[in-house]
Amino acid sequence: VKCAQYWPRKEEKEMFFEDTNLKLTLISEDIKSYYTVRQLELENPTTQETREILHFHYTTWPDFGVPESPASFLNFLFKVRESGSLGPGHGPVVVHCSAGIGRSGTFCLVDTCLLLMDKRKDPSSVDVKQVLLEMRKYRMGLIQTADQLRFSYLAVIEGAKFIMGDASVQEQWKELSNEDLDPPPEHAPPPPRPPKRTSEMHNGRMHEHPEFLPRQPGGEEEIRCSGSTAEE
Template identity: 60%
Template structure:
């Protein structure tokens, strides 16, 4: 498979001419011409179920709930037929819709949820916490209006994303399912990840879990509005599937995005997200090329060792036919790396392209490198619109690190990084390491408590705002009637007095 391909040529041309904004506007204009109706979304009883007034689900592709007090939820089923992919894209649940969200998970037989935003971003509520805050049966979340319960059972911390296991139980039948939630915590709103490498590693984990396969219910993908970051994730995944099936020159990114926009409005919200999609697709295709070359090398080595290519047996990665090896399409696009990841290089502050809140003219991106590296990932509030594509150096990491973990932290926490010679030194410094570990634990606990306090405060303010809104609505009609009667009475009195 050649790396000189149509999509990379298109990327380089767009980059050299700085035409990303123009391409994005053409896609936006074309999709607006093909727009469908959103009648259900604007009904009075459904308006309060939408997070944003200008993001509504199309009627023809909206997900219809089968039980409960309403059949409406702001979600669409996206189909990419050639890739045999289906996704449900939805908004971040609200306090009055999170039970509808879980009902959709149950009815659609979804295996995994892909969450691409934080609960709070730039001090704004972006998503209601729709899962229990603590693990254990005593903290189970009861959804009485839809007859479901949610229990938080397991957590895996992968530095820049989290994997949670949530047990969803139908109260009537007693049946339950374990739902995986892949939570990407370092993707800023209206922005892009710091590197394609980190994003592709995350996508690989979702794929390896079987969450995107056609024999399970569609994965539910959401950010805050369910169109920008969510659209980027689905576009990259679908394009890489098509490349695996039909070859590197088989895709037209613009046409695939236009096709997806027929199911849900506004997918991919900025030229930067569109540009990052191209980067991730090209980088993913190169990884696939390297994997295929490795398979060919393995096949040649086996032929040389065995002396007879026809005697090769089928293995997990490839299917042998005579003297050749064909890639099994059902295998993962990347093998899981059990080794510790290399540390990321320092952040390049000089790459910021937004200053004082004003958008600076776009500068051409660097060429897509053979490998890229993630940088300085953390859970704190560093997501902003100043994120720009990163100029990479060094080898491609499989899983980037966290700013909370230094090199010494990785060595002391990861048994795979220890050597026999380091045992005596570690033993002599055990007291100091234990002390530093306790300090880190306390800092993490303080940050967690601070975040929980913020969430509680946001919930309280949200409930207060909802109560005030309901009060205003309840007073609106009586005030209108009273004002009309007063105005009419005054007019009658004036006419009577004048005559």
């Protein structure tokens, strides 16, 4: 986990945050082969005000990588949607990974494109590249690698089948995702590390250069989109 452990583990059930005077309680935990859904209760002990939180944790999405398949990703995305968590009746959803632009950007880009397709009832009217450029105005560097961008296109194309009325694909996504299999062991090999950067002086100014690690199978370390570069 490349973030602070901000939710309680099953064995401890509760966490208390002294700086905010909030208590977080684990109500339930549903562990699938590649994601986990937790029901949490956030409480202010002083006012006794409580909030229910649904926590969707994609556990096998490698850092600087992509999910195993568009089917598994879309199965996860539609699980989140079916919960109502992305609906207008709830507060803004929080999507995060480690840097907040690669995996988070992929999730948000695919979801946004599918929402636009559904709203317009015309998948061909959605330009994925333009949607990404518009999103980058609010979160610089969204989508870090060529593989993530390629995967986003594949997921949008697959998701468009459902938007166009083929409801059977949702059941196919669930079957292909193998979500009911046992999850992988906790001590799986770590994801690849980001590249190191070196600096050098040129014309009196310091310039940084990435030192790319050996390329992962099928992976690319850099994408360029209308003059905007995102590197890992």
